[in-house]
Amino acid sequence: MSGTERELLVETVEGLLHGAGFGDPPTEGAAQQAWKLFAEYGLTLVGVPEDRNGSGGTFEDASAVVRVVAAEAGPGAFAEALLVAQPFQMRTGWVPSDAPVTFADGTWRLDRDSAGFTLSGHARRVPWARVAERIVMPASDDAGQRYLVEVPTSELDVVHGTNVADEPRDDVAAEGVILRDGRVREIDDRHPAADVEMWGARARSVQISGALGAVLEMTVRYAGERVQFGRPIARFQAVQQHIAALAGEVVAARAAVSAAVTDDGEIDPVSTAAAKIRAGIAASNAAALAHQVHGAIGFTQEHRLHRLTRRLWSWREEFGNELYWSRRLGEWIVERGADGLWPLITSTSRSVVP
Amino acid sequence: MTFPVDEPEAFRDTVRAWLRTHVPDEPLPPVYEDRGLEAHRAWEKELYEAGLAGLDWPEEYGGLGAGYRIQAVFQEEYVAADAPTRLNRLGLGLVGPTIIAHGTPEQRRRWLQPILSADELWCQGFTEPEAGSDLASVRTRAERDGDAYAISGTKVWTSLATYADWMFALVRTDPEASKHGGLTFVLIPMDDPGITISPIRQLHGEPGFAEVRLEDVRAPAENVVGGEGNGWSVAMTALSFERGTGLGSHVRFSRDVEMLVELAKELGRASDPAVRDALTARFVETEVFRAYVQEVASRADETGEPGPEASVTKLYWSEMESRIFETALELLGADAERLEHPYASVPADLHRRYWHARAAKIFAGTNEVQRNLIARRLLGLPRYS
Numbered sequence: 001m002s003g004t005e006r007e008l009l010v011e012t013v014e015g016l017l018h019g020a021g022f023g024d025p026p027t028e029g030a031a032q033q034a035w036k037l038f039a040e041y042g043l044t045l046v047g048v049p050e051d052r053n054g055s056g057g058t059f060e061d062a063s064a065v066v067r068v069v070a071a072e073a074g075p076g077a078f079a080e081a082l083l084v085a086q087p088f089q090m091r092t093g094w095v096p097s098d099a100p101v102t103f104a105d106g107t108w109r110l111d112r113d114s115a116g117f118t119l120s121g122h123a124r125r126v127p128w129a130r131v132a133e134r135i136v137m138p139a140s141d142d143a144g145q146r147y148l149v150e151v152p153t154s155e156l157d158v159v160h161g162t163n164v165a166d167e168p169r170d171d172v173a174a175e176g177v178i179l180r181d182g183r184v185r186e187i188d189d190r191h192p193a194a195d196v197e198m199w200g201a202r203a204r205s206v207q208i209s210g211a212l213g214a215v216l217e218m219t220v221r222y223a224g225e226r227v228q229f230g231r232p233i234a235r236f237q238a239v240q241q242h243i244a245a246l247a248g249e250v251v252a253a254r255a256a257v258s259a260a261v262t263d264d265g266e267i268d269p270v271s272t273a274a275a276k277i278r279a280g281i282a283a284s285n286a287a288a289l290a291h292q293v294h295g296a297i298g299f300t301q302e303h304r305l306h307r308l309t310r311r312l313w314s315w316r317e318e319f320g321n322e323l324y325w326s327r328r329l330g331e332w333i334v335e336r337g338a339d340g341l342w343p344l345i346t347s348t349s350r351s352v353v354p
Numbered sequence: 355m356t357f358p359v360d361e362p363e364a365f366r367d368t369v370r371a372w373l374r375t376h377v378p379d380e381p382l383p384p385v386y387e388d389r390g391l392e393a394h395r396a397w398e399k400e401l402y403e404a405g406l407a408g409l410d411w412p413e414e415y416g417g418l419g420a421g422y423r424i425q426a427v428f429q430e431e432y433v434a435a436d437a438p439t440r441l442n443r444l445g446l447g448l449v450g451p452t453i454i455a456h457g458t459p460e461q462r463r464r465w466l467q468p469i470l471s472a473d474e475l476w477c478q479g480f481t482e483p484e485a486g487s488d489l490a491s492v493r494t495r496a497e498r499d500g501d502a503y504a505i506s507g508t509k510v511w512t513s514l515a516t517y518a519d520w521m522f523a524l525v526r527t528d529p530e531a532s533k534h535g536g537l538t539f540v541l542i543p544m545d546d547p548g549i550t551i552s553p554i555r556q557l558h559g560e561p562g563f564a565e566v567r568l569e570d571v572r573a574p575a576e577n578v579v580g581g582e583g584n585g586w587s588v589a590m591t592a593l594s595f596e597r598g599t600g601l602g603s604h605v606r607f608s609r610d611v612e613m614l615v616e617l618a619k620e621l622g623r624a625s626d627p628a629v630r631d632a633l634t635a636r637f638v639e640t641e642v643f644r645a646y647v648q649e650v651a652s653r654a655d656e657t658g659e660p661g662p663e664a665s666v667t668k669l670y671w672s673e674m675e676s677r678i679f680e681t682a683l684e685l686l687g688a689d690a691e692r693l694e695h696p697y698a699s700v701p702a703d704l705h706r707r708y709w710h711a712r713a714a715k716i717f718a719g720t721n722e723v724q725r726n727l728i729a730r731r732l733l734g735l736p737r738y739s
Contacts, residue, residue: 164705228485228487229491230488236738238722284680291716292715292716292722295486296486296713299556299557299713300554300555300556300563301555310557317687320687321687323628323685324687
């Protein structure tokens with residue numbers, strides 16, 4: 001997609017969300033409505049090639065859509081669908097549909113007999129499971145063979161839960177469920193589903209970077225409008241300092257995230273870990289600075305700020321927080337040894353981690 | 355039981371013993387739930403009957419005349435005993451001492467006793483939608499009408515408005531005077547028909563905030579404290595009490611750090627160097643805080659009043675508290691954002707306290723304002739312009 005096409009895409013998504021005016025907390029109904037709206041415009045299949053029933057565009061274009069949804073605090077599993085479930089489906093050779101989908105990383109076991117496949121297991125805190133029509137998950141059988149499974153949600157048990165931003169995070173379980181309308185494909189270690197955590201971490205990083213931009217914009221606007229002591233508070237050096245620091249966080253996080261978002265979607269582990277770490281740190285710092293500038297009004301339910309900051313706080317924790325990815329990244333770096341450090345930092349080609 | 359206010363350690367022993375026999379076994383229902391208000395008021399009355407309400411008030415007004423060190427001891431024991439949250443903080447801690455400092459003898463006779471006995475509850479009417487950090491720009495107008503004032507305007511962020519009997523408010527009596535010169539401190543009845551209270555929901559769901567609209571509300575002239583036009587200096591007295599000296603609060607933060615340590619152990623992360631680094635930093639911060647507030651309390655006893663150090667205390671503890679809960683959430687990782695925790699060492703209200711720590715950097719004078727005060731009053735730097 002060209003630059004102007006990408007801009008048009010972003011504007012379309014913004015326009016749809018503004019027009020719909022979704023409230024808070026994000027409800028099932030709102031998520032369903034949002035998905036339907038996006039599907040009408042082909043937006044749920046951005047990143048899926050046209051010859052595979054999709055709308056075309058790259059993984060980067062799909063990330064642009066997800067970023068805007070995050071910036072608008074929109075409801076629904078767009079990140080999970082566009083940046084994880086659908087790439088998994090495509091790399092398995094399946095054609096994605098435009099029905100709502102999510103993925104459930106957990107402990108799943110597949111058994112096979114003459115009747116077909118049986119699924120058992122569970123996954124905790126599956127994003128938007130209650131709204132998804134189909135759920136994608138990695139599973140294993142007793143022999144250790146791995147599979148990618150796609151199952152209609154109606155065949156599973158779903159227990160509702162939420163994260164701190166009141167987004168659905170449902171527990172999903174199955175006990176010897178005979179797969180009637182599911183798809184199963186054997187996969188190996190090279191399949192992205194082997195690294196669900198990294199794909200999930202990257203998706204959250206993209207969302208964080210979207211929300212960060214919106215928080216910065218909101219904060220700059222507020223500081224320009226709120227008058228105390230006879231002038232907009234943006235004229236006070238203390239406030240300027242906060243906003244400058246906030247902008248710094250946003251820019252740094254964006255840079256880290258765009259390094260991890262590749263055209264074809266392939267994961268670069270080092271960039272992904274770095275993106276999640278930097279985005280997570282930025283999420284904490286930016287949220288704190290934005291709330292400080294907004295003062296008491298930013299603390300009310302009525303004001304929009306918390307819709308973004310609570311998402312930032314939730315997303316930084318999901319799929320590994322900074323502590324987790326720092327440890328892993330540190331281990332990779334140490335294993336490469338001192339001679340491996342400089343090439344790692346300066347190389348522009350994809351890294352291979354031990 | 356008598357409480358020896360001249361000997362801190364003897365005082366500590368008697369207070370601890372009293373608390374042990376009087377603090378309810380079960381936590382009281384929250385103030386904003388059914389029966390919660392009355393349960394908390396009953397507890398305030400118990401403290402009053404024991405002579406423990408208004409510790410720092412002069413004896414002639416029903417207090418114990420306790421200095422800052424004694425107040426600190428009381429607070430430490432109170433927190434350590436997990437005693438109920440105080441309902442009467444604004445009365446005992448703010449408007450009571452303000453009336454003692456600026457009120458007439460008649461006003462002291464009228465207002466102080468019902469504050470001590472918790473028969474009258476108070477809310478604070480300072481902030482307005484257009485007057486936050488710039489408190490002096492309040493617009494609520496009070497016009498003299500015979501022997502009363504007719505008051506109209508809007509106050510916001512008013513805690514306890516739904517339960518208060520009275521509001522102490524900063525209002526503008528003279529729009530022609532200078533910004534700081536036309537203000538008056540007045541006591542307003544909350545049962546006036548011209549008062550409308552609208553609840554404001556906070557992002558962490560904590561109730562208790564409200565917007566209060568006043569339309570032609572009447573307050574008798576004798577409810578003005580400190581004289582018409584002197585409102586700013588009376589309000590500054592009240593705010594200095596609000597900022598406080600952080601007395602005894604270090605106990606709460608030290609316990610929070612203990613919670614972090616237990617959590618780290620329960621999660622099996624106690625050997626992680628990054629975790630240990632964060633935990634030791636939090637520990638050192640709380641120890642520094644404890645030493646500082648004790649020193650400030652001693653100094654305040656010598657001078658007889660809370661000094662500008664209150665700004666340092668407020669700035670320090672609010673930022674420390676944010677870091678404590680930031681550390682807690684980092685430790686918990688992905689589990690942090692679950693609303694129910696499987697870990698024994700995690701307090702049930704972890705998220706609420708995390709959010710409230712953010713609010714602490716904003717209320718009672720934003721940390722930016724506190725830094726300005728520290729710069730001017732403690733460091734002698736020129737006024738910011």
